[in-house]
Amino acid sequence: MFVRRTLPLLVSAVFGVALILQFFVPHPASKNFYNMMLDWLIIVSAFTYLIAVQSTVELHFTKIKRKVEGWQYSIIVLIALFVTAFLGVFGGAFMPTTLWMKIFPSVKPSDTTPLMYTYLYMQMPMQSTIFSLLAFYMASAAFRSFRARSFDATLLLITAGIVTLGRVPLGEFIYKGLPDVVEWILKYPNMAAQRGILIGVQLGIIATSIKIILGIEGKYLGGGK
Amino acid sequence: MLKRTLLLILFLILSISLFSENDSLIFLENQFPCEGFYITGRDIPNDGGSGIEINWSFPDSLDNCFLTVLRRDEFGNNSVVATDLLVSSKQVRDVSSDEEPSRVKDGIKYYYTGILSKKIIDENLLNILKEKSYLKNGTYIFNNDTFYVTSETDAVISKASWFNLSRIPVLISLIIIAFVFLYYLNLAKSGKELYIRKINGLDAVEEAVGRSTEMGKPIMYILGIGYVTDIPTIAGLTILSRVSKKVAEYETKILVPSYDPVVMTTAQEVVKEAFTEAGRPDLYNKNDIMYITQDQFGYAAGVDGMMMREKPGAVFLQGLFFAESLILAETGHSIGAIQISGTTETAQLPFFVAACDYTLIGEEMMAASVYLQKEPMMLSSIAAEDLLKVFIMLLIIAGFVISIFAFGFNIGLFKNLFDHLVNALQV
Numbered sequence: 001m002f003v004r005r006t007l008p009l010l011v012s013a014v015f016g017v018a019l020i021l022q023f024f025v026p027h028p029a030s031k032n033f034y035n036m037m038l039d040w041l042i043i044v045s046a047f048t049y050l051i052a053v054q055s056t057v058e059l060h061f062t063k064i065k066r067k068v069e070g071w072q073y074s075i076i077v078l079i080a081l082f083v084t085a086f087l088g089v090f091g092g093a094f095m096p097t098t099l100w101m102k103i104f105p106s107v108k109p110s111d112t113t114p115l116m117y118t119y120l121y122m123q124m125p126m127q128s129t130i131f132s133l134l135a136f137y138m139a140s141a142a143f144r145s146f147r148a149r150s151f152d153a154t155l156l157l158i159t160a161g162i163v164t165l166g167r168v169p170l171g172e173f174i175y176k177g178l179p180d181v182v183e184w185i186l187k188y189p190n191m192a193a194q195r196g197i198l199i200g201v202q203l204g205i206i207a208t209s210i211k212i213i214l215g216i217e218g219k220y221l222g223g224g225k
Numbered sequence: 226m227l228k229r230t231l232l233l234i235l236f237l238i239l240s241i242s243l244f245s246e247n248d249s250l251i252f253l254e255n256q257f258p259c260e261g262f263y264i265t266g267r268d269i270p271n272d273g274g275s276g277i278e279i280n281w282s283f284p285d286s287l288d289n290c291f292l293t294v295l296r297r298d299e300f301g302n303n304s305v306v307a308t309d310l311l312v313s314s315k316q317v318r319d320v321s322s323d324e325e326p327s328r329v330k331d332g333i334k335y336y337y338t339g340i341l342s343k344k345i346i347d348e349n350l351l352n353i354l355k356e357k358s359y360l361k362n363g364t365y366i367f368n369n370d371t372f373y374v375t376s377e378t379d380a381v382i383s384k385a386s387w388f389n390l391s392r393i394p395v396l397i398s399l400i401i402i403a404f405v406f407l408y409y410l411n412l413a414k415s416g417k418e419l420y421i422r423k424i425n426g427l428d429a430v431e432e433a434v435g436r437s438t439e440m441g442k443p444i445m446y447i448l449g450i451g452y453v454t455d456i457p458t459i460a461g462l463t464i465l466s467r468v469s470k471k472v473a474e475y476e477t478k479i480l481v482p483s484y485d486p487v488v489m490t491t492a493q494e495v496v497k498e499a500f501t502e503a504g505r506p507d508l509y510n511k512n513d514i515m516y517i518t519q520d521q522f523g524y525a526a527g528v529d530g531m532m533m534r535e536k537p538g539a540v541f542l543q544g545l546f547f548a549e550s551l552i553l554a555e556t557g558h559s560i561g562a563i564q565i566s567g568t569t570e571t572a573q574l575p576f577f578v579a580a581c582d583y584t585l586i587g588e589e590m591m592a593a594s595v596y597l598q599k600e601p602m603m604l605s606s607i608a609a610e611d612l613l614k615v616f617i618m619l620l621i622i623a624g625f626v627i628s629i630f631a632f633g634f635n636i637g638l639f640k641n642l643f644d645h646l647v648n649a650l651q652v
Contacts, residue, residue, distance in 0.1 A: 020399070024392050026273040027385045041454070045487055052486035052516035059512050070534060123520070130522035134548065137555040138576075145579040194571045197587040201569040203613055204591025205456045207606040210406055212459070216602055219463040219495070219594055 009215040016213035056081065087114040159185065264294070264339040266381035271392075274331045274385030275321035279306070279378075281339055288313035291345050295354060297377070299334040303355045306337070309345050334380040342372035394649055405612055409605035419604040426565050426583035427464075427596050433563045434471040437538030443478035444468070445537040446492075447528060447553060449568065450484045450521055451545025453491055456591070457569045461544035462488075462495050463594035464567070468541060469499035473508055480535060481514040482528045489516045525549035529556045542566040542581070543590065546573045554580035567593070620650075 019037065022030045060074035091100045091114035100114070101107045112120070148154040165171035166182030211217035262283045269276040279294055294306040294317055306319045319337075321328040329335065338360055340346065350367050354360065362376040413419060437444050446465055451458035465481070472479045479496065483489035493514045500509040517527040529552065532540070540557040542550070542564065550566075550573040557564045558580050566577040567585030577584045585593060588610070595603040624646060631639035 024389055024396060025387060026271055026389045027387050028273050031273055048486035048490055051490055055486075055489065055512070055516045059515050062512065123523070126526070127520065127522040130526045130552065131548065134552055137551045141551060141555055141576065141579040197571050197574070199614065199617055200588035200610075201591070203610045204460075204569075204588040206402055207406065207610050208456050208459065208591055208594075210403065211603070211606055216606075217459075217463070217594060219466045 005218065009218055013213050013215055016209065053081070084115065084118060087118060091115055262375070264337060264375050264378060266335070266337045266378040268381065268383045269318060269320070271386050271389040274383055275326075275329050277319045277329055277335060277337075277381050277383050278316065279319060279337050279339075280316050281312070281375075282315075283312050283341065287341065291342050293340040293342065293346050293351070294319070295338045295340065297336045297338070299380070303357075305351055305355065308351065312341065329383050331383050331385060334382055336380060337378045339375040340372055341375070342370065344370065346370075346372065394651070401616075402609075402613060406606060406609040409609040409612075410602065412608075413601035413605035416601075419601065419608050421592070421596060421599070421604055421607055424585065424589050424592070424596050426567065426585045426589065427593055429563075429565055429583050430464075430468055430597075431471060433539035433541075433565055434468065434475055434477065436563055438475040438477045440538045442538035443480050443535055444472055444539045444541070445480045445482070445528075445532065445535070445557075445562075446541045447544070448481065448483060448488055448492065449542070449544030449546040450524060450549065451488070452485050453487045455545050457545045458488060460590050460593060461567070462491060464541070464543050464590075464597070465492060466495050466499050467593075467597045469496045470503045473500040473503035473505040476505065476508060478510075479513060480531065480537065482517045482524075482531055483514065484517065484519060484524045486516055486519075489514060521547065521549055522552075525552045528553055532556050532560055532562075536560050537562050540564045542568070542577065543585070543593075544568065546570055546577075551576040551580060557581070 015037070018033070022034050057078065060077050063071050063074040064078075091097060093113060093115055095109055096107050096111055096113050101109070142160070145153070146157045146160060148157050162178070163182050163185060165174065166178040171178040171182075208217060262281070264279055264281040266277050266279045269278045281292065283290075288311070290312045291308075292310045292312050293308045294310065295303060296306050296319060297303050307317050310317055319329055319335075321330075340354065347368075353367075360374045360377075362374055364371060364373050366372075409419075434444060446468060448458060448461045448465070451461075453459070453462075469479055481489075481492050481496065483492060493511055496514055497506070497509050497511075500506050517524050532553075533556070537557075537560070540553075540562045542553060542557070543566070546553075546568045547570065550568070550570075554564060554566060554577055564581035565583045565585075566581040567590040568574065568577065569587050569590060571587070574584065574586060592607055592610075595607050624643070627639050627643045627646065630636050631643045
């Protein structure tokens with residue numbers, strides 16, 4: 001119990017208070033302490049990547065073993081995982097390793113590394129593909145939201161219509177002052193609502209942090225209070 | 226022959242005169258129109274040391290001229306601080322950085338001199354100036370260009386501060402917040418009943434889990450792309466605990482695809498504990514809380530694929546979301562899942578409102594742990610937040626009224642009051 005709950009809560013409290021104090025102390029000693037904390041965060045995160053790899057491998061091996069629906073995709077995931085790791089370790093991340101250049105004499109130090117190649121020509125296009133889907137999802141979500149079923153939805157429809165028109169040249173062509181109206185909507189009612197939400201969020205963050213430091217909030221550690 | 230000799234002598238004389246004119250520094254008395262103006266140096270207040278601030282004051286007519294600042298330390302070493310400063314910038318900071326860590330050292334005396342010129346002074350002249358241990362205040366000529374050398378500043382020593390005085394408003398706010406929080410905590414301990422309004426999104430948790438169980442479908446819980454150091458992610462983990470407990474009670478399955486390995490391990494622990502608490506540790510499967518990838522759109526694609534294959538009956542999107550929010554929420558909508566979302570990102574809230582059945586807006590998400598447990602100690606934080614909100618609202622109204630009198634009616638007293646208010650709130 002002490003190791004699983006009391007100790008983590010104690011560590012949270014001590015380092016929580018220490019980092020609040022650190023915010024007010026500009027001395028290099030305080031800065032060093034803060035940097036040390038960041039370094040530890042990186043070290044701990046690095047170890048959890050091993051757990052992540054283990055989780056991925058175990059999950060997909062199980063899928064292949066049990067031949068669950070779509071198990072063939074798991075083979076692709078595992079091949080991609082090991083090939084990328086191999087390319088990164090032996091080929092180099094930003095410049096080709098000596099070993100890589102010995103195996104492939106045509107590779108020069110300035111050449112794109114195999115890992116970077118997979119990033120630029122495989123990962124990036126895939127990222128862009130998924131991101132571009134957003135436009136279609138936006139259209140379908142907007143279509144559903146803008147149906148004037150209630151007063152709120154009608155208000156949303158009218159405002160969205162004005163903002164959309166004001167953002168394209170056609171809007172200015174219809175009425176010269178439309179971009180200014182849009183600017184006003186974004187700058188005042190929209191900003192006021194956003195700030196209201198943000199003030200609430202910041203207070204919520206402070207309250208949650210105080211609860212964590214005082215040990216009142218411990219659900220994130222798992223289990224009861 | 227005589228003619229040739231004379232020409233050669235003439236050429237030599239000309240060369241010597243040109244050479245001497247180009248490379249010699251000629252001192253003139255009071256030629257540049259800035260006599261009586263000077264530069265000053267001081268230790269940068271509230272910093273971590275290794276920094277000196279240099280200020281200057283010259284007539285406005287010289288705003289387009291350039292200033293070169295030279296530094297001399299107590300051991301007589303000269304160096305250039307900056308060469309291309311516009312006089313109108315009024316200030317430069319001589320600080321050590323990660324690239325140049327030993328630029329200014331604490332405890333050493335430094336003296337600064339400013340050189341005012343109509344164009345940026347060249348490397349050649351800089352080298353000559355750096356070699357001189359002391360430059361007399363006044364106007365000089367080099368390469369037909371006139372420049373003015375200010376008198377040297379007094380000795381300036383940099384030192385590290387132990388307290389950042391500019392952050393006093395933050396400290397005062399922190400003390401007020403802590404005081405209000407502890408006051409309500411005491412009130413809750415003494416048994417006073419505190420009220421919390423109904424949050425539909427959280428009331429719907431049971432409905433969503435129940436519906437999924439009836440349909441024989443799993444529940445998907447997405448924590449977004451935040452890290453465990455982000456408070457919204459912690460709030461998401463708190464809600465996960467409650468959802469997992471319900472899932473265990475209904476004997477159904479929960480899937481938690483994760484973006485960050487630390488969040489994944491924490492989520493595994495949270496779900497495991499919740500299942501144990503519900504008396505069904507046998508239903509817990511570690512592989513249901515899995516790592517996807519730490520690539521934003523890779524994660525979105527992975528989770529979308531999982532949604533399409535597993536067809537969960539309920540999807541929870543609780544945490545920190547960015548551009549992938551609508552991709553996830555629309556996929557969830559397309560498979561007909563009941564969706565409960567929550568985030569603190571104001572830019573993503575409209576997407577969730579459009580695509581999900583229930584949305585926890587900003588602070589509602591933070592209040593979720595309190596709402597779900599309804600413990601008096603936890604409720605005290607909500608009451609404290611509300612009181613602070615009233616205080617902030619009063620401050621905004623006061624600022625609004627003061628600014629109307631200050632700038633609308635142009636009353637000097639209110640202008641001063643407004644300035645004081647802004648200064649007091651500035652960090």
